[in-house]
Amino acid sequence: MDDLEAAAAESWEHEEKEGRHFLRFTRGQRLLHATLFTTFLGLAATGLPMRFSESVWARGLARAVGGFGAILFFHKLCAVVLTLAFLIHVRDIVTRAFIHREKGIFWGANSMVASWKDVKDLFGHIRWFLGLGPRPQFDRYSYWEKFDYWAVFWGMVVIGFSGYAMWFAPFFAHFLPGWALNAVLVIHSEEGLLAILFIFSIHFVNTHLRPDTFPMDMVIFTGIESEEEFKTKRPKEYQRLAAEGKLEARLAEAPGIWQLNFSRVVGFTAVAIGLILLVLTLSAYFWH
């Protein structure tokens, strides 16, 4: 009993030592990301065998999930869920911007829209890479995070539209010329490939696997980060909130151990699946 109490007290002290924590992502934003990466993994896992249908693993994978009818079914299922998530997100933006007249959606520090600062940050960051200058002071969303967002946004529109054009080809043929039906497959598969290669290499490394965040940035799963992380990763936002006296409003409790562990399991599984798919894709490209 004494031991247990001592351990509890110690862990409390430990928690205390960790200091303050802040909320970065709301539950809705985390849910959106979770839906996005789950369906994206599903789409990639079912789309790649179609793109590389002549490779050995494609046939094996198709057989494993119950033949090609099943693969196409899951591809469409993931697509529909992702489309719904995308539409809900767009509706959310439109409501906040035009109905509630919320400021700072399309401009300012909290906006996903690129600003002049992002261009300066990009060049500043590269100068820092080369040891030619100081590290840029990032605000709430850095330029590569905004790029990720818009890449997904653009990808969603392009891949989504071309996908539905194939799914309902005779219907789309009422508006599109015949050659466009040829084009949509090229667009769908090339853009899908870009998305897969980008997410499973660039996004994984930039966000999770680089030395500063290795092995995984938990903030997208828990929504909460420590004060130290906040200060070093986004000093501009931290200073801005501190100056405006809004820092305390963002205070949050440290994520529970179960929450961290659950996030780790989910996160590492997603990264592992992604990396496997990346290897398969590259193997199909180079050893076809």
Add this chain to the structure above:
Amino acid sequence: MKTASAIALALGVLLAVAAPALAPAQTDCLACHGDMTLQDASGHSVGVDAHTFAASLHGSLPCTACHTTIKEYPHPEKVTPVECQSCHADQATGLAGSVHAKASAQPCLSCHGNAHAIFSKDDPRSAVYPLNIPRTCGSCHGDPALAKKYGLANVYSLYMDSIHGFALSREGLLVAANCQSCHGSHHILSHTNPQSPTSKSNVPKTCGGCHAGIAAGYAFGVHGKAVAAGNLKAPVCTDCHTAHAILQPTEAAFRMQSTPICGSCHQDKLSTYRDTFHSQLGGLGGYVQTARCWDCHGAHEILPASDPRSPVNHANLVKTCGRCHAGANLSFVQYQPHANARDRKLNPALYFIRLFMNLLLIGTLTFFVIHTILWLIRSRYSQIKTRSAEGGKNG
């Protein structure tokens, strides 16, 4: 009484006088050879099943009709082999010119079975009854060692798993093609011999013997016309369907294997087909509904697209595509199932779209790969610097 014994005596004398001159009757031979355990000096069975023999085709003939050299009893230990050709001259001539001419010491019996149990080919007891033929031929052609020795395919198992083999062995269908339906029986020739019914130029006629309607359609199509004109590069029935392992064409396995067969000649069409959704979706096991070559072009009566009767003629495309794509309209059928995105002249729009997508892919990835690698190096460098300043493990 006196008269009766006189007749008996006369008959007895007559028989006794006539006997040396007459061949021994069946009963005389069977007195010894009716014993099924009887063996000759070298241990071969020389017993004859009298009942079966009596019921067989040759049952009414005296033994000496075939064993012509036996004139008297006791006969010599060594007798000359039976010569079937003394009666069956046509068959023997055919056999002598066939691939089986030297196949066996007793070529007739290899197929017709026990010499004393030969039945009509219409009799289920016959080794050459249609339903028994595959097993009879398979006794040699199902032997992997023999197949290897003569460089032949192990055709028995291929045939038995084919649509013909199923019809014959499972349904007992007498009209199902068995070995001799295509190869003939006595005068069997190699398919390399132009006289053979299985030589490439004769295959359409041979298969058409049963599949008359298909053969007529084939003769009307481009492949049939080419073969008839002497172009033996064009496919005949067996090039697409194979010779022995013929599958039901609607079967998944056949739908999966058929496209590469067409593509073995039409390579450019196969490679462009490979780029399409039809192939990408259909290239994987299990999903076989997507269009294969003949779903659009027809299977036997293949005509050039310029022919108004061709299903891929522009006037027929709405109907042809509409068989799978309900609601296909004139705009829909402008889709090119063999578009080549790599060909700038043929498909300029597609070429530039692909070029743009590729540049976007290569450009984005190149920029970010360099960006990320530089970032990784710099991060690691400053991490080590910070740690060494703090006296950490990298200090």
